[in-house]
Amino acid sequence: METETVRPRGRVRAFSPSLRPGTRAVAVWLGGLCALWIVLLVLSPDALWVAFPLYFLQLHLLPTRWGVAAVLVTAAAAITSFVAHRQEIAPGAFIGPLLGAAVAIATVLGYDALFRESERRRELIVELVATRAELAEAERTAGTLAERERLAREIHDTLAQGLSSIQLLLRAAERTLPGDAPATAHVRAAREAAQANLAEARSFVRALTPPDLEHGSLAAALERLCARTTGPGLTVRFAVSGTPVELPTPYEVALLRTAQSALANTVRHAGAGRAEITLSFMDTSVALDVVDDGRGFDPAAVPVDERGDGGFGLPAMRSRAATLGGTLSVESAPGQGTALAVTLPVAGPVLGEERAA
Incomplete structure (x- = not known):
């Protein structure tokens, strides 16, 4: 019953x-x-x-x-x-x-x-029990995504780069050998094997990328991010400068995560009415600018939150940019809004290697 x-x-x-x-x-x-x-x-x-x-x-x-x-x-x-x-x-x-x-x-x-x-x-x-469960789930999800990004970065920076270098060296060796030399066939086979393994490694990297980057380019992911970011009276716009090129996966992940953190700070702390993200492609670098007209702050006296992560996540953003050889700068003052800029050096050969295979 x-x-x-x-x-x-x-x-x-x-x-x-x-x-x-x-x-x-x-x-x-x-x-x-x-x-x-x-x-x-x-x-x-x-x-x-x-x-x-x-x-x-x-x-x-x-x-x-x-x-x-x-x-x-x-x-x-x-x-x-x-x-x-x-x-x-x-x-x-x-x-x-x-x-x-x-x-x-x-x-x-x-x-x-x-x-x-x-x-x-x-x-x-x-409500507290439900909130704790949601927080625990969010922390598990964040940990999983962070580990996926770390693995993708490690595979790209070690295995994929090593295989790419091997492929380039074997291609150079193949060109220097006579066409009828016995070693030419072996060098060609080794180069093709390295090329196949490089393609496999890059497929692993793509599989480990954030869901926002799985379907479409970085620009499309940033545009979707701007569209779904909401706040009281907040309008977010997105713009692209220069000719878009395909970036290495770690670069796209770093720029997307930086944009997410910056917009989260704008919604939570800035009280802004307008924010704009600009993705700029230049000859030897790519830059991401996040500007808002909020209340601003003093970058030299950034508060530390309860979790011990100081600067509204700025240290994490700086560390992510520095890992890729880039820089992060913040310009702000109380009552004058905030401008955050991330610049990552991207050489032409690196882009070429990323498109290869």
């Missing part, structure tokens, strides 16, 4: 479904009970003592506003009955019923406030 637990939004209820608070059956039952009590009041003034449990019943079964009104009417009926039967007006006739009504109202309202606070804290705990 399946059971269902229903959490009430108000006070805890412990009645059968036919007497569930707020239903018509409750109103009829409670009205009949009060009518019976009034009959008892008419017959004997001692029935006023029944008013005290009746207070709590009314406050429990009726909505707060109607419950308080019913308690006050019940107290007035008790006082009226006492005065009518005793033919005198005594302080006790007023103090007893009114004090009982005040105690009942204070007790029930206090319990309601305690229950609401308990529910609020329970909901906060549920």
Whole structure:
């Protein structure tokens, strides 16, 4: 047998479904009970003592506003009955019923406030647990992506570059050998094997690249990043300068990650209304500029966040650029916006090797 637990939004209820608070059956039952009590009041003034449990019943079964009104009417009926039967007006006739009504109202309202606070804290705990789970998942995802980027960079910088150099040397050796020399065929076979392995290594690198770079170029990935970046009153534009060329995968990853970090800082800290990313292709280098018109900051006095990562992630961006032989510069001042520029040296032969195979 399946059971269902229903959490009430108000006070805890412990009645059968036919007497569930707020239903018509409750109103009829409670009205009949009060009518019976009034009959008892008419017959004997001692029935006023029944008013005290009746207070709590009314406050429990009726909505707060109607419950308080019913308690006050019940107290007035008790006082009226006492005065009518005793033919005198005594302080006790007023103090007893009114004090009982005040105690009942204070007790029930206090319990309601305690229950609401308990529910609020329970909901906060549920949200906290969910947030911790999301944070843990985000950290695992970030760790996985970081490890994939590290492997891609290592494969590109060691294995792929080594195979590329071997291929170039074998091609040079093949050109210097006579066409009918016995070693020519072996050199050609070695060069083709190196070329095939280089293509395989580069396919590994592509498989380990961030998802944003799996479909399309770096420019397309940056344009998508600008389109999905949102903030209060923030408009993000993207522009390309120069003739786009295919960059080595580590270069594209570094530039994309830098743009992501810079835009995240703009959304979280800058309070900017406009931001622009420009990707510039030059003869011997590629540059990424991220400019916003936000509140700016003093680069010489960058705060350190709670995780110990100082400078809004600037050290990580500088390290990523330095790994590829590039530079990162930041120009900013309080109230004057921020301009971040990353420049990576990219020689023509490197681009040619990246397109090879």
